[in-house]
Amino acid sequence: MDFLFITQQSLSAAIGVNTIIFALAAIGLNMHFGYTGLLNFGQAGFLAVGAYSVAVAVVSFNISLWIALLIGIGNSIILALLLGIPTLRLRADYLAIVTIAAGEIIRQIARSATFNDTLGGSDGITGKFGKEFFDLNPFSEGLNLPFLRYTPNDLWVVVVGWSVVALILALMWLLVNSPWGRLLKAIREDEDAVRSLGKNVYLYKIQSLIAGGVIGSIGGFVYALSRQSVQPDNYGTALTFFAYTVLILGGAARVMAPVAGAVIFWFLLVFVEQFLRQAVSAGYIPDWLIGVNQVGQIRFMLVGLGLMLLMIFRPQGIFGDRKELALDARA
Amino acid sequence: MPAHSSRFKEQALAAFAAITPTPGVAKPDPIIVADKVTRRFGGLTAVNVDHVEIQRGSITALIGPNGAGKTTFFNLLTGFDSVNEGTWTLNGEQIAGTPPHKVARKGMVRTFQLTKALYxxxxxxxxxxxxxxxxxxxxxxxxxxxxxxxxxxxxxxxxxxxxxxxxxxxxxxxxxxxLSGGQRKLLEMARALMVKPEIVMLDEPMAGVNPALKQSLLGHIKDLRDEGMTVLFVEHDMDMVRDISDWVIVMAEGKIVAEGSPESVMGNQAVIDAYLGAHHDVSLDEGRS
Incomplete structure (x- = not known):
């Protein structure tokens, strides 16, 4: 078994492109769920809107990538308003129902034959729509260390991606430690109490939905650009639930939690897969127990088991405060 | 009771001295005036208040048996529920239909029966x-x-x-x-004061509070009046009502059935009927316990 290879693959994934995408999706959810208590089950929809805005604007409408990014942010704001205006006056569960449906509607529209010409149907859009971004790539060679390995393009995405994550985390930290953030946390605890103190709860919930949605759509930009393609089925409900997994793993309502959660999630996922693959091909695991083709599914079972154990023994996540969680359970 | 406090109480009581204690009676300086406020839940008319005025700078108690519509009336006045019909004014300004956060900004701040501390x-x-x-x-x-x-x-x-x-x-x-239950009540009241309200609406401030803390809560409520605020509170604890209120309004089946000083209201036949049923022939002393 090649342990160096397993480590290299796992570490490259742990701070790689997918980690950035899931970290961004989860940072957005942290704003919604962790700080404001909004149950957004359609975060995949925000990523889809970000990714498709870029791909469609550049490939189908020949718009510059930089303007396409602005369009993507604008579209995610529109989506947040569409979801929020009718539902945020209602009880919290309505937002959950509407967002999970909206996420699926977006995916179904993207893969529908009707819009094949612009949205690419079920095959999605593949093309060099990230050209303007990769033209700026200063890395002519990739990274090839014993423990870390990236192609030049991936390395560029990783460097820019983590810079964006760092910037967003800094803004997030400022926000949640401001009176604005205190209001969001208060809304999470009890909306009516906040209303009774003269605060316009509805307005702040909309602001939170927009802010978290825009962060999610930036995750969509990374998703689209890193692969130079968008596929509708990448933006299914599984993406949302993995983003929630990442958030809860890290510990909700902690600024750094989504990053830690995403790093651990992707490290485990790739490590277990590579380990099993090597163990099966080396004959340590007999063929009748696990075949090579089954490794992909079994890794999810094992990672799922690991997450269950984490929730049992550390329900507050990595960064969370157990005392705070216990208070919540009592209240 | 400190001397200054009794002075404020006398002032508040003086305002009520010339008033005939009948339901819906006009007050010399009302901060809230409500007219024909009706709230129906399906076939049930929870609140049906024809006319009521709340005197500025006084402590007014709103009492009545369970299901009389006291909390619903509170919710309506503060914008947390919407009326079927009716209007009311705060400082002469129409505020019916105003959302709760705007009501609070206009100076009417409430607390809740089930304390809403932000845990x-x-x-x-x-x-x-x-x-x-x-x-x-x-x-x-x-x-x-x-x-x-x-x-x-x-x-x-x-x-x-x-x-x-x-x-x-x-x-x-x-x-x-x-915090303990009583401390949460204190926190909720203190928090309401951060808004610098003109009128504080307390929904059962004594529910679930131990006797020691009760005394200090009573003192705080009197302090609110002594600082010039108006207090309207819903309460079941008759000792408290007697102790601190300057005026008592009694609701039953959604209507206001009696008004008056604490002493006069507790002897009022309509009130006894409301609590014990119209034909329940008992003396007031037994009725109290």
Missing amino acids: RLSVLDNMRLAATGQRGESFIRGLFPFIWRKQESAITAQAEELLTRFKLIDKKSDFAAA
Whole structure:
């Protein structure tokens, strides 16, 4: 078994492109769920809107990538308003129902034959729509260390991606430690109490939905650009639930939690897969127990088991405060 | 009772001296005037108040048996529920149909029957949240601490002063969930004061509070009046009603059936009927217990 290879693959994934995408999706959810208590089950929809805005604007409408990014942010704001205006006056569960449906509607529209010409149907859009971004790539060679390995393009995405994550985390930290953030946390605890103190709860919930949605759509930009393609089925409900997994793993309502959660999630996922693959091909695991083709599914079972154990023994996540969680359970 | 407090009580009582204690009677200086306020839940008419006025600068109790519509009436006045019909004014301004946060900004702040402390916020943050006109509450300005930091420290000072007065200062860094039931009531009242209200609406301030804390809560409520605020409260604890209220309004089956001083109301036949049923022939003393 090649342990160096397993480590290299796992570490490259742990701070790689997918980690950035899931970290961004989860940072957005942290704003919604962790700080404001909004149950957004359609975060995949925000990523889809970000990714498709870029791909469609550049490939189908020949718009510059930089303007396409602005369009993507604008579209995610529109989506947040569409979801929020009718539902945020209602009880919290309505937002959950509407967002999970909206996420699926977006995916179904993207893969529908009707819009094949612009949205690419079920095959999605593949093309060099990230050209303007990769033209700026200063890395002519990739990274090839014993423990870390990236192609030049991936390395560029990783460097820019983590810079964006760092910037967003800094803004997030400022926000949640401001009176604005205190209001969001208060809304999470009890909306009516906040209303009774003269605060316009509805307005702040909309602001939170927009802010978290825009962060999610930036995750969509990374998703689209890193692969130079968008596929509708990448933006299914599984993406949302993995983003929630990442958030809860890290510990909700902690600024750094989504990053830690995403790093651990992707490290485990790739490590277990590579380990099993090597163990099966080396004959340590007999063929009748696990075949090579089954490794992909079994890794999810094992990672799922690991997450269950984490929730049992550390329900507050990595960064969370157990005392705070216990208070919540009592209240 | 300290001398200054009884002076304020006398002042408040003087305003009621010339009034005939009948339901819906006009007050010399009303802060709230409500007319024909009706709220129906399906076939049930929960509130059907023809006319009521609340005297400024007094402590008015709203009592009545369970299901009389007291809390619903509270919810309507503060914008937490919407009426089927009716209008009411605060300081002469129509506020029927105004959303709750705007009602609060106009100076009418309420507390809740089931205390709404913000559990996973510190006691101090519970207080600071309530301050009005905070610059840092805007998304953009929130990003720049230098814009709101000075205001924040003024708010913190104000909050700490109130916490000291309500004897919660030692708990300021604790989560609100770590407070006892009575302390949460105190916190809720102190928090309402951060809004600098003109009228405080307390929904069962004594429910679930132990006797020792009850005395201090009573003192705080009297202090509100002595500082010039108007207090309207819903309560089942008759000892408390007798002790602190200047005026009592009795509701039954959604209507106001009696008004008057605490002593006169407790002997009123309509009130006894409301609590015990119209043909229940018992003396007042037995009725009280």
